[in-house]
Amino acid sequence: MIKKIDIPSIRDSVYMQMREMILDGVWAPGTRIDLNQLAAEFGVSKTPLNEAIQMLIREGILAVKPRSGTFVSALDLDEILETFDFRLILEKGAAEAILANASAPILRGLETLNDRMAEIAENPGSLEDYRRMLRLDDEFHQKIMFLSGNAQLIEHYEQLSARLMLMRMIGTFSPKDYKATISDHRAILAALRSGEWEAFSAASAMHVANAKAKVRRGLGSASTK
Numbered sequence: 001m002i003k004k005i006d007i008p009s010i011r012d013s014v015y016m017q018m019r020e021m022i023l024d025g026v027w028a029p030g031t032r033i034d035l036n037q038l039a040a041e042f043g044v045s046k047t048p049l050n051e052a053i054q055m056l057i058r059e060g061i062l063a064v065k066p067r068s069g070t071f072v073s074a075l076d077l078d079e080i081l082e083t084f085d086f087r088l089i090l091e092k093g094a095a096e097a098i099l100a101n102a103s104a105p106i107l108r109g110l111e112t113l114n115d116r117m118a119e120i121a122e123n124p125g126s127l128e129d130y131r132r133m134l135r136l137d138d139e140f141h142q143k144i145m146f147l148s149g150n151a152q153l154i155e156h157y158e159q160l161s162a163r164l165m166l167m168r169m170i171g172t173f174s175p176k177d178y179k180a181t182i183s184d185h186r187a188i189l190a191a192l193r194s195g196e197w198e199a200f201s202a203a204s205a206m207h208v209a210n211a212k213a214k215v216r217r218g219l220g221s222a223s224t225k
Helices: 007-023 035-042 046-059 077-093 095-100 104-122 127-146 151-167 175-194 197-223
Strands: 062-065 069-072
Touching: 007 035, 007 046, 007 151, 035 046, 046 062, 046 151, 077 095, 077 127, 077 151, 077 197, 095 197, 104 127, 104 175, 127 151, 127 175, 175 197
Parallel strands: none
Antiparallel strands: 062 069
16 A cells, blocks of 8 residues: 655654764764755655755754855854853753652663763773763753753753754863763762752853863864864
8 A cells, every 4th residue: 555655754864864964973064065965865855855954954053154055063162152051041940840850760860871971981082982972961961951841941952952962073072071071960960869959050050161161172172283
């Protein structure tokens, strides 16, 4: 029996594959996307491809330059720092609900994620190690925001996380940076266990401050290459 082709599902498949390729560093920031070639490689028409691209533009990880084409969003220090600040605002705004929903099983899951990051931190070195750290770090924070139970907050947070993932593909952490991330997460976990808003707010703010410092160093080293 012939089934009607579900165009939105094609769009979503293209969107998810493009998003994964961008956030995995297959296309570096500033890379121009050849839409004709991409449509041919995916084996799809321009319609679902263009719709997927519009979704990625709304997330801020693709950009269109008039008379130039479609590009993976380039890095801008001020934008990165503002994005981190906005992420912190969302975390603090959702803190009450997050703390109320931080059950023991969820905390164990978060601890497991941080332990996996700690294993990488024992002997980091490769680019893949760095990207694994980024993915685990992103999952750690996404799970915390999911505790808010607020669909709008979660959606905005996912968009911010995608942009931060892209922006942090500029280099690798030093061994000290890996360990600082693990330590920051442990402070956040301690605050979640205590249920104290002030502790959670302080731990989250410190983590963002440290992340911004890493990005500043990363952009500085990238500019000298």
